[in-house]
Amino acid sequence: MDSQSLLICGIGGIGCNWAKNAHKKCKDLSDLLLIDGDSRSLDESAEGHLLSLGDSNSIDGCAALTPLANQRMLANAPLTSKVLSDAELVVLLVGLGGGSGSGAAAEFARQARRSGCLTIAIAALPFECQSLRRKIAQKSLQELRSTTDVCVQVSLDRLAIRSRERGLDWQKDSGWVEDLATGVIQTLAKVGLINLDLMDLRSIVSRTGGSTMFVAQGNPDNPEELFSKTMKSPLEGVSMAGATGCLIQVEGGLDLTLGQVDSVAEAFTKGLDSEAQVIFGARVSEELEGIVRVVAVLSGLPINTL
Numbered sequence: 001m002d003s004q005s006l007l008i009c010g011i012g013g014i015g016c017n018w019a020k021n022a023h024k025k026c027k028d029l030s031d032l033l034l035i036d037g038d039s040r041s042l043d044e045s046a047e048g049h050l051l052s053l054g055d056s057n058s059i060d061g062c063a064a065l066t067p068l069a070n071q072r073m074l075a076n077a078p079l080t081s082k083v084l085s086d087a088e089l090v091v092l093l094v095g096l097g098g099g100s101g102s103g104a105a106a107e108f109a110r111q112a113r114r115s116g117c118l119t120i121a122i123a124a125l126p127f128e129c130q131s132l133r134r135k136i137a138q139k140s141l142q143e144l145r146s147t148t149d150v151c152v153q154v155s156l157d158r159l160a161i162r163s164r165e166r167g168l169d170w171q172k173d174s175g176w177v178e179d180l181a182t183g184v185i186q187t188l189a190k191v192g193l194i195n196l197d198l199m200d201l202r203s204i205v206s207r208t209g210g211s212t213m214f215v216a217q218g219n220p221d222n223p224e225e226l227f228s229k230t231m232k233s234p235l236e237g238v239s240m241a242g243a244t245g246c247l248i249q250v251e252g253g254l255d256l257t258l259g260q261v262d263s264v265a266e267a268f269t270k271g272l273d274s275e276a277q278v279i280f281g282a283r284v285s286e287e288l289e290g291i292v293r294v295v296a297v298l299s300g301l302p303i304n305t306l
């Protein structure tokens with residue numbers, strides 16, 4: 001798959017920061033699109049496409065209001081369609097609750113879908129103490145869910161705690177969000193032992209119900225610990241229970257054994273419905289010596305557990 005078929009898109013201040021970081025980690029495999037009303041996000045040095053939702057050079061742009069950002073995104077459809085025409089998969093990163101991100105994300109996802117892209121959103125929800133922002137975010141989240149194939153909800157409260165533990169700044173380099181975005185890009189871009197492709201992903205996410213996705217990385221000899229650590233990720237209420245579809249990719253170093261692949265896959269799929277459709281992939285990467293990485297997409301989830 002060439003790099004233009006996989007597009008990482010950041011919308012709004014936080015979304016653009018995360019997208020730039022994620023793209024740095026998989027530059028050769030993906031393209032980048034940054035969208036914001038604030039010119040500070042549209043970093044000329046980032047190797048990608050920049051779309052300003054403001055029509056002046058003022059630092060705040062003109063898209064601080066949610067409906068205005070939405071209108072501007074609509075008006076820019078002819079421009080985005082050029083970038084989207086080469087893309088097959090879009091990974092959209094956004095912090096909801098602000099003006100640009102909340103106003104433009106669902107409309108952009110709609111445009112991506114119309115162009116035939118499979119669309120995965122990773123959307124952060126505001127801190128619990130930010131009640132007005134949470135109200136705005138809930139509304140845009142509902143729209144985003146209906147316009148994307150997979151919508152992963154991330155809690156900023158949990159993300160900030162996890163980032164602090166890792167010595168990172170959640171606004172600039174959350175670590176976890178970037179790992180999730182690059183995990184899915186790498187899974188689909190590189191050929192594996194047992195190959196997964198976009199058709200497999202499409203088949204999983206086409207199931208009725210909610211979808212989510214996670215990435216786990218750790219010791220291949222302790223899959224149970226890896227699994228429970230993953231369930232404590234900054235996702236909003238992640239649960240395997242009730243999922244009817246699962247795409248799972250296990251990736252490890254040259255030293256990875258089939259026994260380890262098997263026990264990792266078992267730990268991550270045993271909570272699934274016995275009737276669930278599971279598509280499995282495995283891959284060896286030299287850079288992962290002694291470490292296993294799991295990328296999983298779950299679908300058919302009851303909406304009220306999301």
Ligand SMILES: Nc1nc2c(ncn2[C@@H]2O[C@H](COP(=O)(O)OP(=O)(O)OP(=O)(O)O)[C@@H](O)[C@H]2O)c(=O)[nH]1
Nearest residue numbers: 012013014064095096097098099100101126127133
């Ligand atoms: N506590 C706190 N939360 C923040 C901060 N910056 C962003 N957030 C949270 O992240 C969400 C998204 O923020 P941004 O990505 O900056 O928003 P935006 O889409 O650029 O929107 P506007 O700048 O308002 O047009 C907000 O709703 C807040 O919940 C911050 O400095 N402190």
Ligand SMILES: [Mg+2]
Nearest residue numbers: 012013038100
């Ligand atoms: Mg902003």
